[in-house]
Amino acid sequence: MFAQTLMLNWKVARWPLLPFVLIAFGLPLLALRMAASFTDAVVFAPGRALLGALEIWTPFFPFLAFLCGAACALSVWAWDHRANHVYALTLPLPRWKYVLLKLGAGALLVFIPAFAVLAGALIGSSGLTLPDGLHAYPVTFAFRFLLAAMIAYAAIFALAAGTQRTTTLVLAGLVLFMIFGEIGAGYLNDTLHTLLPAPFELLEAALLRWPGPFNVYGGNWMLIDV
Amino acid sequence: MSRFTYALIALSLLVPKQSAAQDVEYDLAELRARIDSLSALQQQFQQAARVRDSVAAATRTEKSSVPLDTAVVGPFTLITSARDREHVERLFARAWSEAPAMVKAAERRLRGSTWVVALKSDTGAIQTFAKQEKLQFLPIIYWRVDSFAEDPVEHALLEATVQTFPQDVRQWLGSVPRSQDPQNLRRELAVAPGEKAQRCHAGEVEACIDVLGLRGERWAVWYTAAEIREHVRRFAPDLQEDFEGACSDPPDTEVCARFVATRLRLAPPVGSRIRASFLWHVLDRAAPSDLDRFASDTTATLEQRMRNVAGDLDAAVRSWHSEMIEAPQQSMPATARTGIASLIWFMVAAGFATRSTRWRLG
Secondary structure (H helix, E strand, O other): OOHHHHHHHHHHHHHHHHHHHHHHHHHHHHHHHHHHHHHOOOOOOHHHHHHHHHHHOOOOOHHHHHHHHHHHHHHHHHHHHHHOOOHHHHHHOOHHHHHHHHHHHHEEEEHHHHHHHHHHHHHHOOOOOOOOEEEEEEHOOOOOOOHHHHHHHHHHHHHHHHHEEEEEHHHHHHHHHHHHHHHHHHHHHHHOOOOOHHHHHHHHHHOOOOOOHHHHHOOOOOOOEE | OHHHHOOOOOOOHHOOOOOHHHHHHHHHEEEEEEEHHHHHHHHHHHHHHHHHHHHHHHHOOOOOOOEEEEEOOOEEEEEEEHHHHHHHHHHHHHHHHHHHHHHHHHHHOOOEEEEEOOOOOHHHHHHHHHHHHOEEEOOHHHOOOOHHOOOHHHHHHHHHHOOOOOOHHHHHHOOOOOOOHHHHHHHHOOOOOOOHHHHHHHHOOOHHHHHHHOOOOOOHHHOOHHHEEEEEEEOOOOOOHHHHOOOOOOOHHHHHHHHHHHHOOOOOOOOOHHHHHHHHHOOOOOOHHHHHHHHHHHOOOOOOOOOOOOOHHHHHHHHHHHHHHOOHHOOOOOHHHHHHHHHHHHOOOOHHHOOOHOOOOO
16 A cells, blocks of 8 residues: 555656755755865865855755655645545545555655755765865765755645644634734733743744754754864 | 169069060961951951942932842842842842852952843833943843853853953953854864964864964964965955065065054954863863962963963863864764654654544544
8 A cells, every 4th residue: 555655646746846856956066066166276264165155055955955845745635635535535444544654655755855965965075175174964964954854744744634724723823822922921021020932932942942843944054064 | 764764674674575486476366366357347348348339239220211120149230120130130140150160260350240131121221221320231132041151141251250351361362252062163173274273173282372372463373374375365465465575485474474463454263262162161170269360460471371270281272172172073963863853743743644633534
């Protein structure tokens, strides 16, 4: 059953994934080539120049990882959404098993752009002469990309697996929490002299800092480092 | 002279004299008693000074548009809004109790330091008050207190401590950095410009002493002529002709150094963060008496003072280097920890997906 699910997911996701795979392969290659050309024949502080040139590219990779994960998650549910999940509901297996099969098969597809990043990083760093003290980390870099894409895939897969009503409730709940939380925290801070954090600060701490789900998007996205 | 006077003189000669040793013992005991009484007086003086400072602060708070209050934590007087006073006092008390040894050793020198503190609220009014009274202003974004170096209160304690150091130390250090992330320090040293900085990164002690600037701002020691020439070519091409005149090959180091310092404004190989990490490393391991001597000695050179407070400067450089370069590699890689957290959240999302209402039919 898993092989069939995988084949089905591959058929539906291969074309939407293709541009992301090409970008995932080309972006590290481009970043490394441009950084190397910028630091060629630099005698004074070549390491600093190289890191500075590479740092410009670091925001693109977590963003690309998110897009790859989102593209996979939405693609694997595309046919089900179009047919109102009739096919899934007629299958002689428990619902949760169906969802897990789909999740696993889609997760395998997320490996494709991650391998593309690894290939681009390996090829780009192999021809590079690095200044003393600096090393290339293509495998760690690609692994971080994979984690970021997987988290985005899982989050959007879970949202897409639910009903439209559930998604609306989740998003509306977030918005209401931000609005009323801001008002409530401000009121309590003023009247009771508390130090409650603003909802945005709470969400940032809960989601983006370890052990939050999106903490992988922070951290070190440098392909070359000490 | 009258007979009475003769009698007095005769009587004094007859009175047995105390021995020299007994004289010394009496003097020491008397001196000790005097010192003890003076210590008690000194404590009373310090108490009165604290009361005077509090009264002065209270008088100042009356001039603010926001109700202010005063707290005293350790050697510091804190002025803040009345409703935030307890929080501020708690923050400073925690920071003071957890402050490194070199900060606590500076308690005597820090006495009388006054801060105007704003805890997110009424920041504008409190800052205006601080400007009017010419006091130090410290805004605290409470929910951004993370590690030691990022906590604004603990950073303020460090800054206040550095202010008690001699002028040349403060000039050498520059600003007190906030972040002492070991990874950033390693990175800064690894990519520091110049061959001398690379030798320091490799572990050469003498190179590190030079690169840290302990022997003064010596451009000719930090950079070769070729390196400076490259810097001029890339960043100051209009000075190239003057540079060739001042720093011909082989370079006249005096003229070249003057040119580099005054015309080129070349930065040292390592900045405040690396210098501060070394200074904290040395001072945290020093005895309080050595710290006091370091802070009060204005005659010795910086290098000599570092040797005095560190004991063995070479060993201090070696231990600092190994702590900075090697230690971060021994801790669990952040990526592995991130991977475990991501895997757990993946499973949580999977659980939500399988429990969706869509799949709970019948």
